[in-house]
Each structure stands twice: as structure tokens, then as C-alpha cells.
Amino acid sequence: MEDGRISDASITASSVLFNSAKYLPTRARLETLAGAWCNNGSSDANPWIQVDLGSHVTITGVITQGHGEGYTQWVTEFKVAYSDDGQEWTDVTDDGSSTPKKFPRNSDGDTHVTTTFPGAFQARFLRILPTQWNVYCCMRFEVLGCTNNE
Structure with a gap:
């Protein structure tokens, strides 16, 4: 995403918080x-952000970062789901579990935190x-x- 290959x-x-371009x-x-990206606070109790990767790819994890710029805003825990069509979602779980895995993460706005999923999977869409x-x-x-080289 960072390099712009994802539109x-x-x-x-x-x-989006305050419907502001700064938080898109x-x-x-x-x-x-x-x-x-910041969600719209109390009016969005179950926030999510997703990316359409354009084709089925192998996904192994994510790197997360908070707001930055001196703001004290960041996600401290999240779940992940994936989909082939953007409609039906599968939760990332620990092997043998049916409970969505919660990933604990950032403790500031700038540090990169790498999360590796319990197992790689193939999908077109990823939702945090x-x-x-x-x-x-x-x-x-x-x-x-x-x-994938299909």
C-alpha cells in the first residue's frame, strides 16, 4: 500500500472521523x-478498514502504525478477516480455534509493529x-x- 500500487x-x-479528508x-x-485513517468515534461502534488487493494473493501479516504527528491516537488491539469477494468474511484464528484471534499492538503513534498471522492464507480482500x-x-x-503468479 505504501508504495502506491494499491489505488x-x-x-x-x-x-471517517468528522468526515475530514485528513482521516480518509x-x-x-x-x-x-x-x-x-480514523473512524467516526461513538457513531461507529464496530469500526473496520479494508483493502481490495485486486487479485488473490498470499497474505502473511500486517505492519501497523498509529496516527503519528504527535497525536496520541492508535489501535491497541484488532482482529483480522479476509474474503474472496468482499461479502463473505473469514476470521483469522489460531490453529484449531473458531474464535477470532485478537492481535495486541501499537503503544504510540509512530512505531511500526509487525504482526505475523498464525498461518498464511490467500484472499483478495483484507479487513482490519x-x-x-x-x-x-x-x-x-x-x-x-x-x-500469486497465476
Whole structure:
């Protein structure tokens, strides 16, 4: 995402804080300097941000980052789901479990935190579902994996 291979239109979210351009899903790219994706607070109790990768790829993890720019806003825990069509979703779980795995993460707005999933999977869509955050639900991220040579 950071290098621009993923188009802005391929990054969507459940809501945007204050409907501000500074908090659009396109601001969720790792190392974005002017803002981050932030959800619309209390009116969006179950926030998510997702990326359409354009084709089925192998996904192994994510790198997350908070808002940055001196703001104390970041996601401290999240779940992940993936999909082939953007309609039906499968939760990332620990092997043998049916409970969605919660990934604990960022503790500031700038540090990159790498999360490796319990197992690689193939999907076209990846959705991050924050479950806890500091001040506001804000984040930037990168998807880890590789493209398939089909």
C-alpha cells in the first residue's frame, strides 16, 4: 500500500472521523505524513478498514502504525478477516480455534509493529477490525505477503 500500487479507491472503511479528508481510508498507508485513517468515534461502534488487493494473493501479516504527528491516537488491539469477494468474511484464528484471534499492538503513534498471522492464507480482500484504541481509533498499515503468479 505504501508504495502506491494499491489505488486509493481500493481502500475503504466503515466511517471517517468528522468526515475530514485528513482521516480518509487513503490516509491509512504506512508512513502517511498528513493524517491517518480514523473512524467516526461513538457513531461507529464496530469500526473496520479494508483493502481490495485486486487479485488473490498470499497474505502473511500486517505492519501497523498509529496516527503519528504527535497525536496520541492508535489501535491497541484488532482482529483480522479476509474474503474472496468482499461479502463473505473469514476470521483469522489460531490453529484449531473458531474464535477470532485478537492481535495486541501499537503503544504510540509512530512505531511500526509487525504482526505475523498464525498461518498464511490467500484472499483478495483484507479487513482490519479494531477492538480497542487509545483516544481515537486511528491507524496506518501495510499488508505483508506476496502476489500469486497465476
